[in-house]
Amino acid sequence: MSFTIQQALIPVENGYTTADVQIVGERLVAIAPKLEIIGTVVSGENKLLLPGFVNAHTHSSEIWQRGALRPFPLELWLAELYEFPPLQPEQIYLSALVTATETLLSGGTSIVDHLVLIPGKEIESITQAIRAYKEIGIRVFMAPLIYDELLDAGLPSGNIRVENSARELPTAETLALILEAVNKFHNPQECVSVLVAPTGIQLCSDKLFEGCIELSDRYNLCRHSHLLETKAQQLIAQEKYGCSAVEHLKNIGYLSQRTSLAHCVWLSERDINILAETGATVVHNPLSNLRLGSGIAPIIKYLKAGVNVSFACDGASSNDSQDLLEAIKIGSLLHNVTTFDYRDWISPRQAVEMASLGGAKGLNLENEIGSLTVGKKADIVLYDLTNLSLLPRTDPIGLLVRGRPTNVVDSVWVNGERIVADGKPTRINIDELRRELWERSQVTGERPISNAVRELEAHYRRVMGLNV
């Protein structure tokens, strides 16, 4: 399949130009003011062409609880989340479709799904999510969420024993599961990659991390974890290792140019330097960090230290959306209140680069995707500049990033295939998806506080220094 996008607006240094873009197979083969037509013609008139963004950290199945969870910090929020009955595999498929749809319609072409697995149906969970992503056509980085410690390890002990044990999966069995997923699904050429994704230091043994490193090295897999999302996790690291979580992960060899780390809110200057040295990527989830009161990640410090930063939505129960443009807007503006020196503030163009090339770097694919560069794969997005939310015409990237663009994505191509046209995914039926979601849900009032929270709350408040 070949096609030529004619006369689209594309960014050049300090401005814009109008260009033709030729795509042959899965790659961009030429970008120039005027090119001969190859294959189908796509009009780029009154449209802006940008590289696709990466939704670099999400948990797709949280779609089912979005809107429902109370204003709680992560640790209590998680306890609430675990009180919902486990999902069925078909639901995993549907929520992956919603996550992909919202990502595509906000400029994303890649998704890192840190997928929560249904206990006892782990491989089926992965199968269903990948089925959805292949169907809709988005590039997927499947990161099955694993851990091998008791859930109550997710709170600092404060030297007090808490009884809230939950399931424990043996380390070896967990690693075997990932190996199976790699053998079954890992196929970057077909837009499906598997990542090793131990959830984080709060629930994972060193043995699990080490097994993941081994798999990552053997199969050239990227590594993905949560890191220091909350102050509680900072306390846990000190209790567990006697050093910072970042120092520990460096010591065991987990940090690398293939490692991306979600959140990174509670890092010291020294930790930041370690990230810079090891080439690890920070995945910024601004909405989730606000929603859960985790804090403001020191993104400007990361950028100044030379750490690669990308953006993500996080799961839809802590956001409660999968709109990447919103994450990019808030993820860039939020940091203006952390320093008066506006010369360090993130500009719209910088934000676009973080969301595209930064996302690609975090997945070790900076030579393949993330920019409008001849030779790279055609993961590209065409925005309709005649939409009211992008008018009047001023600086299209400025308004795309800082405004609230609505229905502005006209077309999306992933790996050279058009998977959104005229603002709609081409391969799935949105109305049918809506019907499925409607039928499988019901309106509820505010849920009563869960038993899990009742059990944990006093302890949480004590260790976090809140009035009990």
Add this chain to the structure above:
Amino acid sequence: MSFTIQQALIPVENGYTTADVQIVGERLVAIAPKLEIIGTVVSGENKLLLPGFVNAHTHSSEIWQRGALRPFPLELWLAELYEFPPLQPEQIYLSALVTATETLLSGGTSIVDHLVLIPGKEIESITQAIRAYKEIGIRVFMAPLIYDELLDAGLPSGNIRVENSARELPTAETLALILEAVNKFHNPQECVSVLVAPTGIQLCSDKLFEGCIELSDRYNLCRHSHLLETKAQQLIAQEKYGCSAVEHLKNIGYLSQRTSLAHCVWLSERDINILAETGATVVHNPLSNLRLGSGIAPIIKYLKAGVNVSFACDGASSNDSQDLLEAIKIGSLLHNVTTFDYRDWISPRQAVEMASLGGAKGLNLENEIGSLTVGKKADIVLYDLTNLSLLPRTDPIGLLVRGRPTNVVDSVWVNGERIVADGKPTRINIDELRRELWERSQVTGERPISNAVRELEAHYRRVMGLNV
């Protein structure tokens, strides 16, 4: 005109119920599980009915520069804004239409337009904006932005004389202008109110504030100003009055239950108590405060002190949108990072009440609008719960406030008149509006830094303690 909304979902304590709602003329006359049909029938099935929100502070004409302004703090950002050539009256009309459209389609039924006036065409500016608001049908609070001091007073002097004089309007002439606007346009019964709106202490003399108080008392007008948006303004107040801006405004009698104050970022505990005592309203503009790096307004402290708080978008060049749902989402989540105690965090229902009843209170209209109450005016909004962004069904208000609802407003009534139906304003042609905006604008790259900023920047950096 009478009509009956049948079987809409409405919030009740801790949950939802389905109800019929009768509207006769401009008012809600009955709300009950089952009512007889009066007038036209409107189906409320699969829809949520809420009171309309108030976009409690904006500057409509900034639509023309949205997307265009650099990442600058307020004082330099304003200098950039003033470098754009003055608008034509017809542009004021068009940008008011856009502002109203985006407000309506994000749940707003009232708008406070702190309108920047074209020099020499002040009354015409007001006329054009009001023409737009009457045409589209939104309830408008016209707050012509006035000041009577030199623009260079907008920066702390730091004991250094700066030369950047701009126009000066004599105080008496300015007040005469407002009186003319009141005589011409003030007509609350027809949904048009005029406010006295001295821009703020940084550019207004006491004589101007006193003249506004006099007009406000004489004609029962609300009062509206910016207050302590930036740290620079806090410094100006100390230089100018030797006390805080809030203390000074209290001393001259400007604060009252009819006074609403945009921003309120840099207030002391003592200032907060003064707002509580006087009954003044804080208008929170979270996006603008982030965009301009002004800081995080201490909203949780205001709520704890009993200060009324409402939400707004601010002008579209410092946001760069007019989406109230976005302002409500960020304006409620943002404060979770200011205190670890999640029991003080703003819940979605609380946010809805702040946006509706809080907005009404700030305009001295809490007995007339702001809630689904029999006897109040029908300023109401019907949301489509079958939209993908509001699915699956969980807690509709939770998802409306915390998600990223897109195209969810089905219908809007203001003063009992339906001005949005099937997601579109009924009285204006959006396609024509888009065409007008397109034709009157052009794509620009990043503008060169303006002369005004070049002149001011070194001084600004010096007084703000930044490296020069």
